Amino acid sequence: MLNSSGYIFRETINSMKRNPWLSLASVVTVMVSLVILGYSIFFLANAANMAKSFESELEIGAFVQIEYTPEEVQDLKSQIEQMPGVESVTLVTKEQALEEFGKTIGGSQGNIVSDVGGTNPFPDKLTVKVTDPQNVKALASSLESNPGLYKVRYGQDFVDQLLKFTQWLRWIGFGVVAAFGVAAVVLISINVKMNVFSRRREIQIMKLVGASNSFIRWPFLIEGLALGLAGGTLAAVIVGLGYNWITVYVQSTLTFLPVVQNELLFRQVSIGLLLGGMVMGALGSLFSLQKFLRA
Amino acid sequence: MIQLTNVSKIYLNGARALVDVNLKIGKGSFVFLVGPSGAGKSTLIKLLYREETPTRGQVQINSKNLVRMKDREVPYLRRNIGVIFQDFKLLPNKTVFENVAFALEVIGVAKSEVRNRTLATLELVGLKAKETAYPHELSGGEQQRVCVARAIINNPALLVADEPTGNLDPDTAWDIMELLYDINKRGTTIVMATHARAIVNKMQKRVIAIENGRVARDEEKGGYGYDA
Ligand SMILES: Nc1ncnc2c1ncn2[C@@H]1O[C@H](COP(=O)(O)OP(=O)(O)OP(=O)(O)O)[C@@H](O)[C@H]1O
Ligand SMILES: [Mg+2]
Numbered sequence: 001m002l003n004s005s006g007y008i009f010r011e012t013i014n015s016m017k018r019n020p021w022l023s024l025a026s027v028v029t030v031m032v033s034l035v036i037l038g039y040s041i042f043f044l045a046n047a048a049n050m051a052k053s054f055e056s057e058l059e060i061g062a063f064v065q066i067e068y069t070p071e072e073v074q075d076l077k078s079q080i081e082q083m084p085g086v087e088s089v090t091l092v093t094k095e096q097a098l099e100e101f102g103k104t105i106g107g108s109q110g111n112i113v114s115d116v117g118g119t120n121p122f123p124d125k126l127t128v129k130v131t132d133p134q135n136v137k138a139l140a141s142s143l144e145s146n147p148g149l150y151k152v153r154y155g156q157d158f159v160d161q162l163l164k165f166t167q168w169l170r171w172i173g174f175g176v177v178a179a180f181g182v183a184a185v186v187l188i189s190i191n192v193k194m195n196v197f198s199r200r201r202e203i204q205i206m207k208l209v210g211a212s213n214s215f216i217r218w219p220f221l222i223e224g225l226a227l228g229l230a231g232g233t234l235a236a237v238i239v240g241l242g243y244n245w246i247t248v249y250v251q252s253t254l255t256f257l258p259v260v261q262n263e264l265l266f267r268q269v270s271i272g273l274l275l276g277g278m279v280m281g282a283l284g285s286l287f288s289l290q291k292f293l294r295a
Numbered sequence: 296m297i298q299l300t301n302v303s304k305i306y307l308n309g310a311r312a313l314v315d316v317n318l319k320i321g322k323g324s325f326v327f328l329v330g331p332s333g334a335g336k337s338t339l340i341k342l343l344y345r346e347e348t349p350t351r352g353q354v355q356i357n358s359k360n361l362v363r364m365k366d367r368e369v370p371y372l373r374r375n376i377g378v379i380f381q382d383f384k385l386l387p388n389k390t391v392f393e394n395v396a397f398a399l400e401v402i403g404v405a406k407s408e409v410r411n412r413t414l415a416t417l418e419l420v421g422l423k424a425k426e427t428a429y430p431h432e433l434s435g436g437e438q439q440r441v442c443v444a445r446a447i448i449n450n451p452a453l454l455v456a457d458e459p460t461g462n463l464d465p466d467t468a469w470d471i472m473e474l475l476y477d478i479n480k481r482g483t484t485i486v487m488a489t490h491a492r493a494i495v496n497k498m499q500k501r502v503i504a505i506e507n508g509r510v511a512r513d514e515e516k517g518g519y520g521y522d523a
Binding site: 202 | 374449
C-alpha cells in the first residue's frame with residue numbers, strides 16, 4: 001500500500017479536476033447539511049441552558065383580580081407574605097405597569113389610556129420571591145386556588161413551553177439535516193460514479209493485470225472522503241465564526257439572555273462536523289463502488 | 296497446467312457458447328484455438344482468466360480451481376496470467392513506458408523495480424526506442440508489442456491471446472508471432488484464438504478446433520483445417 005500512496009493521491013486530484021462543478025455541488029451540500037446541524041446543536045444547547053436558568057429563578061408572578069381595590073390588594077399582599085416558603089412579596093401596581101409600558105413605547109400616560117380604550121388594561125401584579133426553588137411549584141398551585149388572584153405565572157411555565165418548542169425544533173432540525181445529508185450522499189455518489197465511468201478503461205486494465213479490488217477502490221473512496229471532509233471543514237468554520245459573531249451580538253444587545261460559551265462543546269461540535277462530512281463522503285463512495293468491483 | 300472438465304457455458308441470454316468441453320493443456324505448450332465465428336473460442340479464453348465462470352464443469356489452472364475461487368482471489372490469479380487482445384487495450388493518455396509500467400504500479404511493486412523491469416521488458420519486445428511515445432503515435436504492430444510487454448512483464452506462467460494479429464497486416468502479424476514464439480521458448484504456456492490460417496499452418500503447433508461450442512478436433516502439430 002505504501003508504494004501506491006503516490007498513485008492514489010494523484011488519481012484523487014485528477015478526478016476532482018475532471019468534474020469541478022459536481023465536486024463543488026457535493027461539497028456545498030455537505031456543508032449546508034452540517035451547518036444546519038451545527039447551529040441546531042448550538043441552539044438546543046442554548047435552549048437547554050436557558051431552561052435551566054429560568055428553572056432556577058425563584059420568582060412567581062401573581063396577577064390580582066382587576067376589580068380589587070388598593071386596600072384589598074394590600075391585604076392580599078400581607079396574606080401571601082405570611083405563607084410558608086415565601087421570602088418577600090413586591091407589588092407592582094397597575095399604574096406602575098402602565099407607566100413602565102408608556103416608557104417603553106414613549107409618549108404620555110393619558111394618551112396611552114385613551115389609546116388602549118380608556119381604561120388601564122394592566123392588572124396589579126405581586127412578585128413572590130421564594131426561599132427554596134423546590135417549593136416554587138407547590139406554592140404556585142396554592143396561589144392559583146386563591147380567589148384574589150386570577151393568574152399565576154412562574155418559571156416552569158416558560159420552561160415547559162421552551163422544552164416543548166425545542167422538542168419540535170429537534171425533530172425539524174433532524175429532518176432537515178437528514179434531507180440534506182441524503183442529498184449530499186447522493187451527490188457524492190454521482191460524483192464518484194462519474195469518475196468511475198470516465199476511468200472505466202483504466203479500471204478494466206487494472207483488473208486484467210491483477211490489481212486488487214481495494215487498490216482500485218482506494219482513489220474513489222478517498223475522493224468521496226475528501227469531498228465530505230471539505231464540506232465538513234467549511235461547515236465547522238462557518239458554524240464556529242458565525243456562532244462567535246452571534247454570541248458577541250447577543251451579549252451586547254440582549255444582555256439578559258444567557259449564552260453558552262463552552263470551549264469543550266465548541267471543539268466537540270467542530271470535530272463532529274468534520275467526522276460527519278467524512279461519513280457522508282465514505283457512504284457516497286461506498287454506494288457507488290458496491291456493484292462495479294465484483295472481480 | 297490447464298484442465299477443463301465437462302465445461303459448459305450458457306450465457307444469460309441463452310446462448311450456448313461451450314458444450315461439455317474436456318481439455319488438458321500442458322505446461323510450456325503452444326496451443327491454437329480455431330473454429331468458425333461464434334464457435335466459442337473467446338468464451339473459452341475468458342474462462343481461463345476468469346472473466347467468465349462456466350455454467351457447469353470445472354476449470355483448473357495449476358491445480359487451482361477457478362470455479363470455486365473467491366472474487367478476492369482473482370487478482371492474484373491474474374498476476375500469473377498475461378492477456379492480449381485484438382484491440383490492444385492501451386491507455387491513450389499514457390506513454391509506452393507508462394502503459395507497461397502501469398501493470399506493475401497497480402499491484403504495488405516498488406518504484407525503482409518498476410523502472411528496471413519496464414525497461415527490460417520494452418527491450419525484449421523491441422520498443423526501447425519508443426519509450427516516450429503515445430499509443431496514437433505507434434503503428435498497429437508496435438501497439439500490439441506494448442500490449443504484449445504489459446502482458447508478460449510479470450513473467451506469467453500462462454499467456455492467453457484472443458486474435459492478437461486480427462488487426463495487423465500479414466508481415467506485422469508474423470513479427471508478433473515471432474515474439475510470442477520467443478516468449479513460449481522461455482517457458483510461458485500460450486493459448487491463442489485465431490483465424491489466421493497461414494500462421495497456424497506454418498507454426499505446426501497443437502490445434503484445437505471448436506465448433507458450436509464443442510471440441511471438434513484436437514491435433515498435435517496440426518493445421519488450420521478449414522478450406523478457404
Ligand atoms: N457476453 C455474452 N453474452 C451473451 N452471449 C455471448 C456473450 N459472449 C459471447 N456470446 C455468444 O456465445 C457464443 C460464442 O461466442 P464467442 O465470442 O466465444 O465466439 P468466438 O469463437 O470467439 O467467435 P469469433 O471468432 O467471432 O470471435 C456466440 O453465440 C455469442 O453470441
Ligand atoms: Mg472471439
